[in-house]
Amino acid sequence: MGKLYFRYGAMNSGKSTALLQAAYNYEERGQRVLLAKPHIDTKGESLIVSRLGVQRPADFTVGPEQDFYEVFHRERERVLRDSGLPVSCLLIDEAQFLTEGQVDDLLRIAILDAVPVLAYGIRTDFQTVAFPGSRRLLEIAHSLEELKTICRCGRKAVFNARKIGDRYIFDGDQVAIDGVDVTYESLCGACYLEESGGILNSGWRPKADFSYGTAPDVDFT
Numbered sequence: 007m008g009k010l011y012f013r014y015g016a017m018n019s020g021k022s023t024a025l026l027q028a029a030y031n032y033e034e035r036g037q038r039v040l041l042a043k044p045h046i047d048t049k050g051e052s053l054i055v056s057r058l059g060v061q062r063p064a065d066f067t068v069g070p071e072q073d074f075y076e077v078f079h080r081e082r083e084r085v086l087r088d089s090g091l092p093v094s095c096l097l098i099d100e101a102q103f104l105t106e107g108q109v110d111d112l113l114r115i116a117i118l119d120a121v122p123v124l125a126y127g128i129r130t131d132f133q134t135v136a137f138p139g140s141r142r143l144l145e146i147a148h149s150l151e152e153l154k155t156i157c158r159c160g161r162k163a164v165f166n167a168r169k170i171g172d173r174y175i176f177d178g179d180q181v182a183i184d185g186v187d188v189t190y191e192s193l194c195g196a197c198y199l200e201e202s203g204g205i206l207n208s209g210w211r212p213k214a215d216f217s218y219g220t221a222p223d224v225d226f227t
Contacts (some may be wrong), residue, residue: 008116012143016192021126023056032120037094044103045069048054048186054099074111101127106221131180132168163192174201
């Protein structure tokens with residue numbers, strides 16, 4: 007039986023780099039892999055792009071209306087037909103953009119087809135609300151691994167703040183792809199609350215003046 011892995015982290019935590027490294031490790035040992043991404047992720051078009059500059063074409067993309075299990079089987083048959091080798095691993099970039107049903111398909115692939123599935127993505131949007139795909143992965147993945155990055159202050163970053171130019175934005179659609187007009191910055195909880203005025207999208211509001219003291223050093227290892 008294969009397993010479903012969810013490797014998550016804030017923006018700039020090296021998720022795409024880790025995915026491409028995992029693919030290289032499999033292929034270095036003569037094994038075949040399939041790389042996929044949601045069609046909604048238009049950054050790099052059909053490429054999986056690391057912020058370090060490494061990139062590679064995805065073998066296929068999936069739209070929100072597609073059956074991931076069916077698409078995977080079609081692509082696996084193509085690989086077997088072209089190379090004579092079975093698929094040893096399925097790797098998905100930007101997995102937060104998958105639907106809940108597609109994440110369920112990933113679990114079926116891992117268990118029923120005995121193919122390990124490595125899904126990489128972020129947990130929450132710019133308003134600290136979980137993406138449906140990420141929430142489902144947190145619920146059913148066999149293994150969860152956090153990929154860490156740092157905030158501007160040196161603490162561990164956990165949130166993804168949206169910016170237009172130099173201005174932080176806390177309202178809008180859940181999905182806006184990182185690009186020329188919209189960018190994101192990884193922030194720790196204290197820096198996020200500083201920029202948002204102490205407001206989270208969960209409905210919590212400060213009952214009094216929100217002050218920002220110096221947070222104690224925390225060991226995240």
